[in-house]
Amino acid sequence: MTPPPARRRRTGTAGQAPAHNLLRRGAVRRSQMITTYGVGSLVAVDHESFVVSGLDGAAEHWNPDESPRIYERRLARLLGVQHFRLPPASDDNSKDGVRVRRFPIMHSCPECNELRRHRDFTPPPGRSVCGTCEADLVPSRFVIACEAGHLDEFPYWHWVHRATGAGATTAGQCGGTLKLRSSGRSSSLRSILVSCTCGVPEVSMEGSFRKSALKDLGLRCRGTRPWLGTSVPAQSCGLSPRTLQRGSSAVWQPVLKSALSIPPWSDGRADPLAEHWDELRKLSSREEVEMCLKFAFKGESPVPVDEVMAFLDAEREEDPTGDEPPTFDRRDHALRNKEYERLRAGNDERERSRDEQFICETPLGDPTVLHPLGVTGPMLVKKLREVRALKAFTRLADPDSPTEGREAALSASELTWLPAMEVRGEGVFLRLDADRLDAWSRATAVAARAERIRTAHMRVMEQRATDPSRVPPSPATPRMVLLHTLAHVLINEWSLDAGYPAAALRERLYADDNMAGVLVYTATSDSAGSLGGLVAQGEPDRLARTIRSAVRRAEWCSSDPLCVEAEASGTGGTNLAACHACVMLPETSCEHNNVLLDRALLVGTPDDPDVGFFANI
Incomplete structure (x- = not known):
């Protein structure tokens, strides 16, 4: 057979290679490129199968108009990148998009x-x-x-x-x-x-x-x-x-990390500084910062020096304290702690700019109606923005594996950005009374149930770890399990009253020795997440009725008595009284993959009703 003639490389009008016009294989939603069909996943298109390609070279072939940059400094600092990019949203005229093999x-x-x-x-x-x-x-x-x-x-x-x-x-x-x-x-x-x-x-x-x-x-x-x-x-x-x-x-399975946009980062004024933070962080005096800005922007800075100094002070406030090295877990904890402080404090109208993306207000009603329930400090988060970034992915094991050695990288080379998506919506934040919570946590029966969950969770983490000696402690404390289960029953209850399905609501937990809060917010990536149906549920009178109804509903499960009397349930026994008929949620709603749950810590058991935090109601 005669070989075909040599093909001459075509060039564009300026003598450059023409833009790629690759064969289009299908389409998925932009948010699915973070949660379902991210880098390294398998995608079925008609009768064909493809693996989503890595991000090497994606910065060049992703169209900036179809894949804009997004900024969230607190999350970028946690993940060691400069910015994030939305996966490309293409149409019939697009020349490129997410590549597959x-x-x-x-x-x-x-x-x-x-x-x-x-x-x-x-x-x-x-x-x-x-x-x-x-x-x-x-x-x-x-x-x-x-x-x-x-x-x-x-x-x-x-x-x-x-x-x-x-x-x-x-x-x-x-x-x-x-x-x-x-x-x-x-x-x-x-x-x-x-x-x-x-x-x-x-x-x-x-x-x-x-x-x-x-x-x-x-x-x-x-x-x-x-x-x-x-x-x-x-x-x-x-x-x-x-x-x-x-x-x-x-x-x-994706490894997702997220952060809320909170002041002073929530109005977008710090975005032009995204690529210069590493240099600015090394400076201490105002004169050095001013000189750095003039050099970086070749003239007048788009951000005044006073604001830059305020941003640097705010960033240093989130630095982990103590003599221990600033590990990823400690930086993540510092990030959550700052969000908790801002959710408690809120921001009034005087602090808002036109571009403010975080509006958190105290409800108008009397919050004392919640005190008999052990709930305090409700806040109406009328406007919020969350950025969720795809950090890596795992296979076989769950993405909350305790060791990063099992995480597969998104590229062969180091990246200064990661794919991410924005979620804009609304939410309700509430806290539990610290004195009542501490007294309840010290009860022998409560501590024993939490210890059973913690032991099972540690066993699962050690089995998955490449080095069992470096496994961090399990977060399964009485406080954590209680807050997690409370968030689940509230989401189930609000899915009936607020107009959102349970899969469109999401929890964000703040649980350690100094935090005891729950944020339930809309988890949609479009404007449907801010219709006001959820934030209206945060008024004290209505919130009190919701908590009472949710607790009463949690008293009975269609799988009882097997569910409430279970010695272990869930993956590796990491739950106790919890099943899909009572408190488990869609995977899009839960931060911890439906583990560390126990309905008995809410309502008690038939043999020991006092083990429940809300047993008195």
Whole structure:
């Protein structure tokens, strides 16, 4: 066959390479690029499957108009970046967007039953069909992954040849062609049959999901990261991979970090300084700051020097105190502590500018009606902005894994930005009476129930950790479990009264020795999050009725008495009296993946009613 003539590279009008006009494979919502289909996840488009590419080079090929920058200094400082970017929102005229790569590579043809790499079927350009049968190819239903975040093809050749004792070095050298078919007898793995034309016996996929199935074949993780492309070398790993369904939620879990925009950062006046904070933080005097600003902006600064000094003072207030090194957890705790102080204090009309994105007011009603309930300090958050950034992702384990070594990076190189989304809405903030809470927490029965949850949670974290000796302490204290469960029952109650479904509401907990607060707010990424239906529920009279109704509703569960008398429930026993029939929420609403819950700490148990904080009502 005569080779085709050499192709001359086309250039634009200015002699430059033309903009990419890549084949469009589908569309997802912008917010899903953070929560569901982020970097490293698998996306099914029609009958094809792709992995979302890493962020190397995305700063150049993401259109600034379709992927604008967003700023939240407190969160950027926590994550060590300068700014964030919204994932591109494209239309039919867009030249680029979020890029994907075909994965898995192994496909099967439903007509000839051959199981090959996609390109070995010689499909026509831009189509995913068998070159012989012209039937739509089916991506492999199975992939393998390890807890370090690596992702790879399922080793079909090793699986079908395991009885022959062939080692990993002889993979694919039998000269045969793999075939995949279904017997049709059932929908189980036993009916999915793999064979090879070299003559080895046909085997089913039954047993491939066992934890040690691939380890028994002598296979270890190869450290492949297909979302970063073939030019990035594989990492040294050696962990035992696990077989997963391509569409399983265990294949990809996001690691999200978020922060509320609070004064003085909530009016956007500090945004022009985003790329200069590292230099400004090193300076102490006003003269040095003024000189730095003149050099950075080549003239007059868009932000007055007095305001810059106020920003630096506000930032230093969030520095972790003490002699211990400023770890990520300590910086995150300092961030929450500052939000708690601002939610308690609020901001009156004199402090607001036209661009203010945080409005928090004291309700007009008499808050003393809440005192018999042990609730104090309600605040109406009439306007708020939250930025949620995708920091990394995990596979197999939950994203709240205690060690960062299991987090898979979004790029092969260091980034000065991360993908993020903005949430604008409203909320209600309330606190629990500190004296009553301390007295309740010291009760022997209360401490014993919380200790059971804490022990189970520590055990789960140690099992997931690469170094069990470095696992941080579990946050499962009586105060934490109580606040978490209270937030869940309030969300369930307000989903009936406020006009929002439970999945559109979200909790934000403030729980340690000096904090005891709950913020419930709308979690939508559009204007529907600020219709006023939730903030109206924060008036003291209405809030008191809501708490009483929520507690009464929590007294009974359709799974009782099994639920309330459970010795352990949830993942690894990290819950007690909690199930999907009473206090569990959609995953979009809960900060802690529906763990650290116990309804009994709200209402008590039949044997010991006094263990409940709200037992008196």
